[in-house]
Amino acid sequence: MSRLSMTKLLLAVLLVFSQQGQSQAESKTAEKTATGVVFHDANQNRKFDAGEKVLPNVCVSNGLKVVRTDENGKYELPVTDDTILFVIKPKNWRTPLSKNLTPEFYYIHKPKGSPKFKYAGVEPTGPLPESVNFPLYPQKEPGQFRAIFFGDPQPRDQKEIDYIAHDVIEDLVGTDASFGVTLGDILFDDLSLFESQARGVALLGIPWYNVIGNHDINYDAPNDKLSDETFERAFGPSYYSFDYGTVHFIVLDDIEWIVSEENKAKNKKKKGHYQGGLGKEQIEFVKNDLQQIPEDQLVVLMMHIPLVGVEDRQDLYRLIEKRPFCMSISGHTHHHEHRFITKEDGWRGPKPHHHIINVTVSGSWWSGAPDERGIPHTMMADGAPNGYSIITFDGQEYNLDYRAAGRSAKYQMNIIAPEAVTVDQVGETDVMVNVFNGSEKSTVEMQIGPSGSWAPMERIVAIDPSFKKLSEAENGVDGKTYRDLPKPKTSTHLWQAKLPDGLKPGTYLIRVRTVEMDGDEHLGGRVIRVLPAKPAEKTAATAVTEK
Incomplete structure (x- = not known):
């Protein structure tokens, strides 16, 4: 190497160190x-x-x-020019609430505000206050309480916000639940509707927490860090935690917004793509948060993308797999399912982790033919109706109830059987039942008539034939004004059995009962008619003989 080349190399190295030092100095200043x-x-x-x-x-x-906080109630924490400070609500205290009853437990420090995106973020907050204080108010929190969980309300516009109001909110007014949670996809891309959607939910009169979903982010953001700016303006930090009663709740942001260098230079409406991910900072927060929580306290993780779809879930597994009382819940996939995560997915805990993929408020994205109210029936592709869940917490135990929108709380299954069969078809005729909240830990039995014995039904993983028939019929209508239903997807909560032989002609009630993993028992029924066997068709030869 020549002396000139060596000099250039040394100058380049010095320049790099100088820039690094300047960057570190700026960071320390910030x-x-x-x-x-x-x-x-x-x-x-x-x-x-x-x-x-x-x-x-x-x-x-x-x-x-x-x-x-110390004995004087004081805390100290480092902040940058893009930090959200928040108090972790303790048991028997509540935080202030907004006019829409969303908890205000945070202080946003963004002196310069958010970048200028299509949907506004945070206005400049100015210099850091001399003291950032957090007010709390005492309240009684029983050991047993209930919480409402909405998966993906996902309205595209005000019309669909009105669907939510009529299909779900009206029936829930007066609820005895202590609080509610929307598990992401609060909206369907139009972030200007956060306020309107929150106003409707506020009619329930209970505090309402929000999880960020992939349709709640700023698509024009150049990176993941800035993709949450509008959500932050409306609801505060995208991940946080709080206690209620004896339970510790952790809200996770598992939407990772990825923008390539090529797309950064292009003026596209959607510059990047998302994937399930948490990131090192959030994992560090969860680690530090859980260090404050006793091993015998129930921990509930709430997220949007199901846990098995999160790229860095193994890091999270390491933090929770030794805890004897921990469960998680998500939305995103627009079906309802109980997953039990095992060593096949890298889980190292002594027992499988229970993860719930929650029923969605929007069902199949507000699709399908409208009912008499003008609201699409929007059945989910696994054959379960749209709706929400209510979880009862009691110490270290929890119990999920499935609620179908616009239906009685007793509507827990759909029994699929023909209207009528002949006596010679009975033993070959399948009865299938979709138990909406069923899982591999459910037991399902069938009884024909009041004197019939209860017989076990077999769990299968298959497509719900009633949804397949409905979607083919509705999607095939010419000139329809509603959205097509999605393609059927396999359901994990189907059971089937044959009708028993020996049924005589008559009208029968098929009864199905299920006992769920938490011990809840549900009954359903469907009427079927058994007809006499059809007379054998006469052949030509037989007809000649008879003459």
């Missing part, structure tokens, strides 16, 4: 220390006034670290 107190806001003005009680031993986070 990082500051936030301080504040957590306190009982006795006069409910959200200000820390003289004489108000401070609350020690309450957790506060910057989305990475988790610290506890």
